[in-house]
Amino acid sequence: MADDKNRDKGHVGEKHNCPACEDNGGPRPKLKAAVSSRPVVSRDASVGNGKAGPGNQGYNPWQIEEKWQAIWRDNETYVVDEDLEKPKFYVLEMFPYPSGNLHVGHVRNYTIGDVVSRYKRARGFNVLHPMGWDSFGLPAENAAIDRGVRPDEWTWSNIAHMREQLKRMGFSYDWSREVTTAFPEYYKWTQWLFLLLYERGLAYKKTAPANWCPTCHTVLANEQVEQGRCWRCDSLVEKRKMDQWFFKIADYAERLLADLDKLDGWPEYVKTMQANWIGRSEGAEIVFRGPNSEEIPVFTTRQDTIYGVTYLVLAPEHPLVEKFIQGTEYEAPVRAFIDKVMRMSEIDRTSEALEKEGIFTGVYATNPVSGDKVPVWIGNYVIYEYGTGAVMGVPGHDERDFHFAKKYGLPVKIVIQNEDKSLSLEEMETAYVDPGIMVESGPFTGLGSEEGRAEVTRFLEEKGIGRGKVTYKMRDWLISRQRYWGARIPVIYCPKCGTVPVPEEDLPVVLPLGLKVTSGGPSPLARHEAFANTACPVCGEAAKRETDTMDTFVCSSWYFFRFASPHHTDAAFAKEDVDYWCPVDLYIGGVEHAVMHLLYARFITKVLYDAGLVPADEPFTELRPQGMVVRDGAKMSKSKGNVVSPDEMVAKFGADVLRLFMMFAAPPEKDLEWSDRGIEGANRFLHRVWRQVTGEFENDRPGVEGGPGDAVSTEGLLRITHQSIKKVTEDLERFALNTAVSQLMELSNYIGRYLRLPKDAQDPEALAEARATLVRLLSPFAPHLAHELWERLGCSGTVEEAGWPEYDRELVAERIVTVVVQVDGKVRDRIQVEAGAGDEELTAKALASDRIVRLLGAGSEARDKIAKVVVVKDKLVNIVTKR
């Protein structure tokens, strides 16, 4: 390191002394137009006017970014292999849909992952940091319709463009592991996954009312309907009865819920959202009897209110309704009512504002516990798909039932009393839903609600008229999509053999390319004879292929395993590869997938785990959802015209500046308010770092007066250097990337002041250490700049090969600390003392301080007023007076 200074000087005086500069002597042609058309920018100023000293190259981000990206590419710097000598670390960002353009939200997401990757690599981890493309999906088909392009060509060209944009940001991906879900090499294994589920009895077909999006021309899973609207296009979803494939995710409900407790690395709110979605309720199924002893099971969580049942309500779709009304005087009005309900849209039907309506069916059912006969109604608020599609009406103790009973003049019974026994039917204006004591409940009278529930359940089971039951809101995952651009469902329908899965050796079921996609109709495959007609794999007779495609969420529910074995051809992945790399240690992405993608990925992981194929039953150890990038407090959108283009920012400032700004402006989990002034600040900072490290600083301020201001010393320089190592390391570990950057700014600010000391007061070794440390700590955030500066400092290897710096405990500790002197909790003075001073000494010094003497007097005068003194070592002395 002895020749550091000479190298610095050499650089100031010479042009083009690094080999790469000669090869790449200018900005890349692609960016040239954007660069030259922009208004006055610092690059021109620092290069052009010659004031900063002869031959000053200044910080040219475009040149050094191109240089280092080429080096990383040529040296395959970020290509990784399994290495049992090193601890592994798998960092993953949610892979993008290739829409055609990277937006700043992507840049933020991927920069966060890249900072962690580079940090972990420097700390000696074998880091897997891959990237790929979630490349099946509707936008490709829409582009085909709108612009007449082929979905495949549109997708491939979007990928090519976005890949370049990602590379331009300097993200340290192992590009050799890139996966594209729309390639046969990938979707072959998505189809294999389907077969695995089929074999394990977890994939089945049934005819069921499904959520149909009229705009997307396909059905949607429940998770993909938000407030009755399609998650992608916002259209109102309709109900359609269709023959559909499902995955039995509901079989995994209990595990998906229980295992949330294992996910310590997930934010509480995401776990809560999943738990709400799964929606576990513990209760009982109770079998009422119809007029001809038909079984009418109902599900309730309030078995303790069984004596309060005054009617039953069935869902309009309930199959018994038809039986009850047939040929009776109730038939016509009930049919009319059902028609009305069925014609309503999903959103209206489930809206809370919907008035509860119902109609009597004309029959009575028997309460198996009390023996009461109660009227059977149907109601628009009963959901057929949940529980048994029938509920017992307990108006005394359920708000909805209370309203319904009042509206239709049905009787109300009180069977749960509150503590002061003050409930009376006359005064009741609302249902009493809280726990209490069972009354008028036959043998159960006198029991508390909770005890009562257990007793009633036991009674039901003893008598064989019901049983304890757990019900979940989560339904099975509907995976059929009536679309073209997706992974085919590998199934063949044979007139003789029925539904036959495509044998594994026949995979992949290739998606024919080049078909004409038209708007408004079904997928072109449904009409594509060559695809649809095939031979039955069992009997060889003519058969038909399934023409629906799988939900794209199936493709993305296992891609993190494929990254471990991206080129494997014998299986979806090699056991030893996933055993080494999985689970993902850190997963970063948008919170909009909190339920959909993350729940599906957890489910598929458990299925693969049960099949003995993967080492863990949870895919993501730590989950860090990141906030949105907003502008003027609102989401960026083309229609608002407030979109920030990463390309423009890179053209104007370079990738490192954009990266640094996005890490600095907000903590990762919060929304980031885009600020044009803010990115200018990041730009100033990196230019300043350049000058401070290269030494151009000294030539940069002709005639400026004034010293460094505050006390600046070599000791102080070393202290802040080591404090910065400590602080930045701790901040990276706790994911506080914004405060890590602010610490780098503080270190740089101090170096700046130190450089303003007279030359002979500067210690070259301490300065070199401070500079090198700044560069090393900056390297995860601004990797190109850090690599370049490291090289220019003449240090050996690259900055990341140098590893992460360690701090020296001795140097971190302040020798002199400021101790606050309070009187009755109010700050009155600050004194400088040696660190580690004892309580006695601190008290004495505090009492002797000017301000305290003025306030309390000196010596015994002060002592008489003091009730007690609280001392916090190295921090504060609080003098409490007698009051």
Place this chain on the structure above:
RNA sequence: GCCGGGGUGUUGGAAUAGGUAGACAAUGGGGACUUAAAAUCCCUUGGGCUUUUGGCCCGUGCGGGUUCGAGUCCCGCCCCCGGCACCA
């Protein structure tokens, strides 16, 4: 309605274990350098009062409380954001 998360200067945000509120930036103001501008560098930037090179008071959504000491803990409210929402 229920479940999460939050409310701190003009703005983005700090304060990690109850111990200096406002780090670091951005803006605004002043200055140095310059023919000039840009860039750079320095000082300053929560509010109010004041007997003004010193000092006082107020201040982290609101009202209480605990404590020597509260942005941080407790109780009660208000508001904002996100999720769920007739799930029996």
